[in-house]
Amino acid sequence: MDLTEHHDLRSNALPWDAHADDLPPADTLPVRMVDVAICGAGITGAMLADRLSEQGLSVAMLDRRYPACGSTSASTALVLWEADVPLSHLAGRVGIDRAVRCWRRVHRAVRTLADHALHLPRAHMKARQSLYLDGTLLDADGLAREAALRAAHGFPSTFLSAEQVQQRFDIAPRPAIFSGDSYEVDPVGLTHDLLDQARDRGASLCWPVDVQTVSSADTHIQLTTDRGVVEARHAVLATGYERARLFLPEAFRLRSSYAIATAPGTAPLWRGPAMMWEASSSYLYARTDAEGRVIAGGGDEDFHDPDHRDRLIPTKAAEIAANLSRLVGRPVEPRETWAAMFGSSPDGLPAIGPSAAFDRLWLASGFGGNGVTFAALAAELLTASLTDLWDKDMDCFDPYRFGASRDAG
Ligand SMILES: Cc1cc2nc3c(=O)[nH]c(=O)nc-3n(C[C@H](O)[C@H](O)[C@H](O)COP(=O)(O)OP(=O)(O)OC[C@H]3O[C@@H](n4cnc5c(N)ncnc54)[C@H](O)[C@@H]3O)c2cc1C
Numbered sequence: 191m192d193l194t195e196h197h198d199l200r201s202n203a204l205p206w207d208a209h210a211d212d213l214p215p216a217d218t219l220p221v222r223m224v225d226v227a228i229c230g231a232g233i234t235g236a237m238l239a240d241r242l243s244e245q246g247l248s249v250a251m252l253d254r255r256y257p258a259c260g261s262t263s264a265s266t267a268l269v270l271w272e273a274d275v276p277l278s279h280l281a282g283r284v285g286i287d288r289a290v291r292c293w294r295r296v297h298r299a300v301r302t303l304a305d306h307a308l309h310l311p312r313a314h315m316k317a318r319q320s321l322y323l324d325g326t327l328l329d330a331d332g333l334a335r336e337a338a339l340r341a342a343h344g345f346p347s348t349f350l351s352a353e354q355v356q357q358r359f360d361i362a363p364r365p366a367i368f369s370g371d372s373y374e375v376d377p378v379g380l381t382h383d384l385l386d387q388a389r390d391r392g393a394s395l396c397w398p399v400d401v402q403t404v405s406s407a408d409t410h411i412q413l414t415t416d417r418g419v420v421e422a423r424h425a426v427l428a429t430g431y432e433r434a435r436l437f438l439p440e441a442f443r444l445r446s447s448y449a450i451a452t453a454p455g456t457a458p459l460w461r462g463p464a465m466m467w468e469a470s471s472s473y474l475y476a477r478t479d480a481e482g483r484v485i486a487g488g489g490d491e492d493f494h495d496p497d498h499r500d501r502l503i504p505t506k507a508a509e510i511a512a513n514l515s516r517l518v519g520r521p522v523e524p525r526e527t528w529a530a531m532f533g534s535s536p537d538g539l540p541a542i543g544p545s546a547a548f549d550r551l552w553l554a555s556g557f558g559g560n561g562v563t564f565a566a567l568a569a570e571l572l573t574a575s576l577t578d579l580w581d582k583d584m585d586c587f588d589p590y591r592f593g594a595s596r597d598a599g
Pocket residue numbers: 193194195199229230231232233234235252253254255256257258259260261262263264265266267268269270399400401402428429430431432447448449487529530531532554555556557558559560561562563564565
């Protein structure tokens with residue numbers, strides 16, 4: 191059995207494809223043992239390599255694709271600390287103390303990411319607010335309770351009535367939670383910037399290299415690839431939605447998602463720079479970018495067959511455009527439309543932590559709508575663990591918290 195699944199992760203041209211020509215150079219496989227081998231050079235692998243190399247660790251990144259050309263290139267890259275499962279729902283599931291601890295840790299990761307990335311040249315990271323509109327998960331009363339719970343625990347969120355939303359943002363009157371500390375980013379530019387920083391500190395970036403197996407020795411991990419063997423004191427599987435089936439429980443599921451981008455110069459379609467999303471399990475969301483495109487997505491489906499997924503692109507793109515148009519009261523013309531594999535977890539939180547099978551083998555899988563934020567979180571948690579400072583919040587994101595079986599969660 192291959193170490194990780196092989197998937198067609200995305201389709202069609204994407205707004206970020208311009209950067210794909212601007213690839214970092216490929217290094218040869220390291221001949222000496224490195225401190226950390228990272229399987230995967232998407233946003234998660236890049237954030238890990240940046241932080242670990244900053245701490246003076248020797249790092250090798252290995253990817254079977256071009257760097258940043260997996261799911262990272264399909265991302266719409268709203269950087270939010272609010273997870274897909276509302277705080278009030280998570281509290282019902284795991285208790286308020288643990289729910290708040292999880293959310294605080296995610297919130298902290300966004301702020302630390304901003305400290306590290308706001309100055310990076312190709313990341314185009316910009317501070318934004320978010321507007322979380324009513325939906326099938328939370329109606330007006332649910333949003334008001336959610337906002338009060340968040341505020342009581344120190345999160346920067348306020349409830350707005352439908353009339354306040356209409357007046358302030360010039361969109362359809364819908365109740366919402368307005369929050370601060372969010373960002374938009376160019377996901378490919380950010381990944382390339384982080385990879386460059388790590389390479390400047392001596393990290394190697396080896397592609398195309400397919401990691402086929404991992405095995406554990408007393409003092410190290412051995413990774414067998416199609417180009418040779420790499421030895422590392424620790425290894426991290428940052429392979430996104432190409433799951434390492436032997437190590438990642440089935441509660442982390444695959445889906446399909448759809449997105450559109452308008453021509454540059456289309457924005458503003460609503461007043462102010464807030465990003466918008468709905469309190470639904472398959473939600474409409476929208477933001478603008480540095481060139482004035484409006485980027486929107488949604489229409490998630492529970493299957494992940496790529497042919498089925500891609501056949502639906504015209505229908506899904508039209509639906510997203512029509513839903514956004516209804517919300518903002520103006521026509522929305524998609525110029526680019528795409529579909530991609532997506533991942534979800536029962537609590538909307540990622541799988542980050544030690545693998546149950548091998549010592550020295552770690553998982554960093556950002557399932558849920560906050561994959562960019564979860565990449566930053568993985569970098570914080572695993573850098574602490576690999577430099578002997580165990581992070582007290584590690585248990586919140588334990589890959590085995592739903593059990594290890596197919597039906598868990
Ligand atoms: C349509 C869409 C919209 C999204 N919107 C948002 C959003 O608004 N905000 C947000 O925060 N997140 C969003 N996400 C989620 C986020 O983009 C992803 O979670 C994130 O990009 C995943 O990054 P990654 O590095 O973990 O995975 P990837 O970018 O897929 O990188 C993993 C890499 O591992 C490599 N790999 C796998 N197996 C092997 C192997 N055996 N050997 C060598 N290499 C291997 C792959 O080639 C790949 O390059 C969105 C995702 C999609 C698809």
